Amino acid sequence: MPTDMSLPNLKTYEGSSPKPEDFDQFWARALRELDDQPLDYELEPADFVSELAECFHLYFTGVGGARIHCKYVRPAKKTSKGQGPGIVMFHGYSCDSGDWVEKVTYAAHGISVLAMDCRGQGGRSEDNLTVQGTTIRGHIIRGIDDPNPDNLYYRNVFLDTVQTARILMSMDEVDPARVGAFGLSQGGALTVACASLEPRIAVALPVYPFLSDYKRAWELDITTSAYEEINYYFRFFDPHHLREDEIFNRLGYIDIQNLADRIQARVLWVTGLADTICPPSTQFAAYNKITANKQLMVYYEYGHEYLPYLADRALQTFLTL
Template identity: 80%
Template sequence: MTNERSEPELLSYQGSSPKPADFDKYWERALAELDAQSLDYELVPAEFRSELAECFHLYFTGVGGARVHCKYVRPRMKGAERGRGLVMFHGYACDSGDWMEKVAYAAHGFSVLAMDCRGQGGLSEDNLAVQGTTIRGHIIRGIDDPDPDNLYYRNVFLDTAQTARILMSMPEVDPARVGAYGCSQGGALTVVCAALEPLIAAALPVYPFLSDYKRAWELNITTSAYEELNYYFRFFDPHHLREEEIFNRLGLIDIQNLAGRIQGKVLWVTGLMDSICPPSTQFAAYNKITAPKELLVYHEYGHEYLPYLADKALRMFMEL
């Protein structure tokens, strides 16, 4: 894509957006709130049926009291030992997806828990009340609220860790063999989940969103997943008097600032022609990972279907 860096430059790029001085304390406080959450959940048999797997709607109460929905699929034939687990996260404004992709993993012995993000295309509740604009995107939801705990993605990020902890608590799942997987927004949440729940053994983020917001804005991308940043400045700060303040606040929910916490192994997937989540924003996070990591580059591909990736993902998670 135009205005992007060369591949060698990408591999050394450390990001443009700031890391707030209180970032670590912010997330320590958030995780303390999460630790107080119950891991209780409700299972409701799903309308979808499979001879290979049992399918359920799973509900839990997230931080702030929101009712969070997941799809849960587990093998019908359970072994004597606890098996592998996989948490899945979906793209922006979508939902947890079809049952069939989870059944394919269940057929290989996985128990799969796929989370719906609050207030997007699935069944999870968004009960967040914030001051300021609540339209044209979730990145800016809560950005003008006096309390930074009211940023929309703070609670969604915590939901990812709670989802992983619930899966790890299940009697059929070995907590030491749980992976995380997602694309775009789901790729970002995969990074976050592995950062906030260090027991995640393997993570596969695919062209992740929610990274290096200032760089996305500098690229002047008004038709990408980051278009709401342009919208916000256009209507609420056209003279950019609050630019530094805004990007500092967004740094609290920037995945590049969480990536260094990951402890499990990572297979990071990116397309160098991505105009939706620009490669430099992705590399800002990838380059901060200190855990064992591997980069899989699709040179002629963007934010789209990537051939052979599903096969590579299964092979990776089968190694758990």
């Protein structure tokens, strides 16, 4: 059972990456900007048809004017029973919002689903961010050399998750007090970010989340993991690490471990102790900071991969909304 730390040590690990001194002000300013965004959206019927659900492409305008795409699936009118629960779904790195089928399963159980495409990745959402500096090999470092930390790519994506949740909560068929968040890998990180920045999220289910404890990931020298772009950045732009402290402090603005203590939702956190893509210690750095009601689901011999029975457990969890 490979792991970067023993399980007892993981359960007490508090992280290695710094938290910027103005972190709270940074996110307060970001949320004020988001508050000025309307919750308007457009619905386009999807080609996918099901007797159990109504399927749509949903578009909204995110911060900075980017057009954001989601897949929206709600229970069919003939089975709808007024306001019901909903979940926002977030996808893995460089992927998209996924197939309709998994969402129809939730709709068949009375749960509306809004699944967001991240800006400029594998789906239909656009990335209109203009930044100074490199964009080499990934999104973590997008905006890292810009004088304004508000131009970090993930700052806007984190805000998109909140806007997605707010839109779902505004729908006539959804009870705003019964909305959850769900995602794997990058989607797990966005689940944490969403639940941290939107306190009305009732249940959060992050699975082996990404975007946490960047310095720890770098210290583990994992150049083939999801964090490899940090290594590339230093190789090309700071080979003597003269700016190491500055870089990791800047990344602290978009580090989910620094947001996790804001979560008010009930949390089911899923991790695999053999994960070499998002090492367990980086995940526990965030999990250990959650003060809300939380439960840890450990897959001892599993890594960043298919986890048996997870889909069943997730559905059962969201049926409690």
